Amino acid sequence: MKPAAFDYVAPESLEAAVEALVSAEGEGKVMAGGQSLMPLLNFRMTRPSVIVDLMRIPGLSSIQLKGDTLAVGALTRHADLEFSDLIKTKLPVMAAAMPHVAHLAIRNRGTIGGSLSHADPAAELPMLAVFYGATIKARGPNGRREVLAEEFFVSALANCLEPEEIVFEIDFPVLKGHIGWAFDEVARRFGDFALASIALSFALSDGRIADARVAAMGVADTPLRLRRVEDAINGSRDGAEGASRFAELVRASVSPSNDVHASAAYRKHLIGALAEKAFRSAWSRAVGEKS
Numbered sequence: 001m002k003p004a005a006f007d008y009v010a011p012e013s014l015e016a017a018v019e020a021l022v023s024a025e026g027e028g029k030v031m032a033g034g035q036s037l038m039p040l041l042n043f044r045m046t047r048p049s050v051i052v053d054l055m056r057i058p059g060l061s062s063i064q065l066k067g068d069t070l071a072v073g074a075l076t077r078h079a080d081l082e083f084s085d086l087i088k089t090k091l092p093v094m095a096a097a098m099p100h101v102a103h104l105a106i107r108n109r110g111t112i113g114g115s116l117s118h119a120d121p122a123a124e125l126p127m128l129a130v131f132y133g134a135t136i137k138a139r140g141p142n143g144r145r146e147v148l149a150e151e152f153f154v155s156a157l158a159n160c161l162e163p164e165e166i167v168f169e170i171d172f173p174v175l176k177g178h179i180g181w182a183f184d185e186v187a188r189r190f191g192d193f194a195l196a197s198i199a200l201s202f203a204l205s206d207g208r209i210a211d212a213r214v215a216a217m218g219v220a221d222t223p224l225r226l227r228r229v230e231d232a233i234n235g236s237r238d239g240a241e242g243a244s245r246f247a248e249l250v251r252a253s254v255s256p257s258n259d260v261h262a263s264a265a266y267r268k269h270l271i272g273a274l275a276e277k278a279f280r281s282a283w284s285r286a287v288g289e290k291s
């Protein structure tokens, strides 16, 4: 199928893009990399009266260290994140996840702002935004506002933006002293959306886990930060022996649903298995063993 007819504008500033959306009176859609929007248009699952192409707006595709925060412009491509030395050193869990996002051709076009706004519950970047406690910055007709990633994702394919708001930057706090970390996922074929995925990171203080971060996806309508699991492993000095307890804690904290891709029971089993493997890998990394 081909898209229904639409007008096309390519403004050269964020303000002009917002104005174009306001003029469209709720019928406009912004386009970034187009990797999710184009299929929706072609299947006529969305029929905007006007497409507002963001790609001519300058200054929205940088990765900058500002103090303890990595500020990422909304038009930064997945491939730029994948090959950035700053991401590798400051957000290693993201660096490990990026090769799992679709295929290289898609990563060359898709943007972080598009991925977050599309809010697919099986997409890596929304989970990483929740994992790192990112702040999502958006511009609308009433100015700018900032939303924490955990509040940004409302349900599957739904975020909290108003129709005239545009994401322009995402700020990721750098997790200090997090020498233990891991990312893992299972997809039916490499490059497909994941069935389930886990991200884990922690510091060590006197041999005990401290400041743990745990997030999961594929087990709910939105990515989840598993704070109870974090609390339960903080202070633990079980080392790799703690992996099976960690897996149990993760399994107990999620309630996936059945869907066409997998049963709830399978997803629950899978997230536990991924958690156990990720914990061992993170611990080995933290104590300098080969994982």
Ligand SMILES: Cc1cc2nc3c(=O)[nH]c(=O)nc-3n(C[C@H](O)[C@H](O)[C@H](O)COP(=O)(O)OP(=O)(O)OC[C@H]3O[C@@H](n4cnc5c(N)ncnc54)[C@H](O)[C@@H]3O)c2cc1C
Pocket (backbone or CB within 6 Å): 029, 030, 031, 032, 033, 034, 035, 036, 037, 038, 054, 074, 078, 100, 101, 102, 103, 106, 109, 110, 111, 112, 113, 114, 115, 116, 117, 118, 122, 123, 124, 125, 161, 165, 166, 167, 168, 191, 192, 193, 194
């Ligand atoms: C075959 C295939 C496999 C894929 N596999 C994966 C995968 O494994 N993991 C994964 O994470 N993704 C996957 N994707 C999705 C891909 O990563 C997309 O690039 C991404 O989800 C959307 O980014 P985009 O820049 O292309 O956004 P677009 O397609 O341009 O836009 C997506 C949506 O976000 C809105 N939007 C875009 N930018 C903004 C903004 N700055 N502010 C507000 N709203 C905005 C648009 O209006 C639209 O509703 C896959 C895509 C395809 C086609």
